[in-house]
Amino acid sequence: MSGHSKWAQIKHKKAKTDLAKGKAFSKLIRLITVAARQGGGNPENNPRLRLVIQKAREMNMPQENIERAIKKGTGELEGVSYEEVTYEGYGPGGVAVMVEATTDNRNRTTAEIRHIFSKHGGSLGETGCVSWIFERKGLLSFEKGKVDEDEVMTVAIEAGAEDVRTTETTLDVLTAPDDFEKVKEAFDQTGLEYVVAQITMIPKTTVSLEGKQAQQLLNLIEALEDHDDVQEVYANFDIADEVLESLKD
Incomplete structure (x- = not known):
């Protein structure tokens, strides 16, 4: 997983300081709308909606925007109908790439995603071609040197996390998706500060x-992430942390 959590941290920090907040907000509004449509508008009874709302608040989205998106999802307000689409393909070096998107026009989005893959040395594949390489997991990532590693281990074990992995620069707590909120809440109560907390796709091989x-x-991933319809991009690359840092400078 070397490089994976480091890249997640880089993306998280970039999102927090991104000037293009309008684009970030529009993507989150789509997620809120879809989550509300699928699981109802009450976040107490809809874990997926609850997580997206928390992410929106971290990005300082106004409460009225959140409420409007929920009402569009539940049908209380008129809005565009979005569907969720997952794309699978290969990047440079044969890296497996998965793309999660929300779109109101599947044909248009598919053509644009295919073009991005081709432009950056990759290729869009068939459904199922790389999904078997990934597992959906909860991830809480901590920066080494900024937290007590023994305490992180203890809290993770007691809260029911599946695994704790270390890299040169990070300490990564992995959970089953259903246990993510419980583990995250346990860390919130301790005051241990994580850099990334999300449900993600972890590669089995890299x-x-x-x-x-x-x-x-990285150019391919950034181009995909910059697309208005794309919500998440996952890839099974292994790039050394120092190389990642030098490429992002």
Whole structure:
């Protein structure tokens, strides 16, 4: 998982300081609308909606925007009908890439995602071609040197986390998706500060990249993430932390 959590931290920090908040808000509004449509508008009874609302609040989205998106999802207000689509393909070096999107026009989005893959040295594949490489997990990532590692271990074990993995720069707590909120709440009560807390896709195997291929892959991921319809991008790359940092400078 080397590189995976580091990239998640880089993305998280970028999102917090991104000037294009309008785009971030529009993506979150889509997620809130879809979550409310699928599971109802009460976050107490809809874990997915609850997590998205928390993410929106972290981005300082106004409460009225959140409430309006919920009402569009439940049908109380008119709004665009979005569907969720997952794309699978390959990036430079044969890296597996999964893309989660919300769209009101599947044909248009598919054509645009295919073009982005091709433009950056990748190829869009068939459904199921790479999904088997990933597992959905809860992830809480901590920066080494900023937390007590023994305390993180203890809290994780007592809260029911599945695993704690260490890299050169991070301490990563993995949970089953259904246990994520419980584990996150346990850490919130201790005051241990995590950098990333999300439900994500963790690769079972990774592909090592460096140099030009590493840069090409990150360019592909950034281009996909910049697309208005794309919510999340997952890839099974293994790029050394120091290489990641140098590529992002």
